[in-house]
Amino acid sequence: MQDTWFVIPLFNEEQVIADVVRDVRRTFPHVVCVDDGSSDGSAAAADAAGAVVVRHPVNLGQGAALQTGFEYALSDPGMRWVVTFDADGQHQVSDVLEMLEKARAENLDVVFGSRFLDQRTQAGALKKLVLRMAVAYTNLTTKTRLTDAHNGLRVINRDVVSRLSITQNRMAHASELVAQIGALDIRYGESPVHVLYTDYSRSKGQSLWNAVNILVELILR
């Protein structure tokens, strides 16, 4: 557990971030929250809950926050694994344990979380359709074959983290990350995760219109 760093991009999640960090730190002591220019007390709440908080001086986007978190985690020579985790409490630490177990058992460099490998995740029909189309597009344009490309829960080993360079600051970073991993000659797998859509995460979650923005950002790169 000492060799694992949780990277949590943080933007205006004051209400829930302390609980999320505390919950993670019961199992994994190393958590870095990258505060992406929040205007509320998110950074202070995360810091109080025991996370390292790296503060972007201005809002740069979730992709930029992930890359900053990766670079922070790389500064710890003892880090072997990075877990990317959402700040809004929709991911489960128990899923991460299974993903790490799978990575070690099957000698994988990257394990992607997937909502669509089992029936636990309750998503609306339209959301499901858009996510499926996003996966189809990602599979078509990269060398990977995945069932869920836009899940924020991933386990990545040190070697791969050091070779990633996310340049898509905004939402298209998930596809970019998959594309970069697909281009590397490494072993990756998928593990079922339960994404918990609470009223809170639904109210904060990205609008489906973002699918259009992601597509444009990917084409005009």
Next chain:
Amino acid sequence: MKIVLIQILLIVVVIAVVARLFRSRGARAQAIRRLGLLLFAAFAVVSILFPSVWNRIAQLVGVGRGTDMVLYALVVAFLSFTVTTYLRFRDLETRYTKLARRLALDEAAVQYPGSGGDLGDVLDQPGGRD
């Protein structure tokens, strides 16, 4: 159907401009853009002195009126401007992101010494890090 000629021409130009701007950056692309601008300015002077030149070009490619020709040229120019500006903003954003990230990581290294490896120690040395 003389109008087909201008349609084909414009579509080809639009695709060429977009492809060109998408695929190339660096000295050559910049030089081409500047030469293009120079030509554009020179042609602007010519067309001010001899407005009928547009009519002649228009008839040559089958548009009919010079004003229509100007409009089409403007559409192409505007499109290429939009794409160049977008790409330039992206480059700028990449640099600005790196700057902000460096700042954030350096501040964190001071604030949490030891927690993220030995960043804090390295910072104390003069010229210790990139």
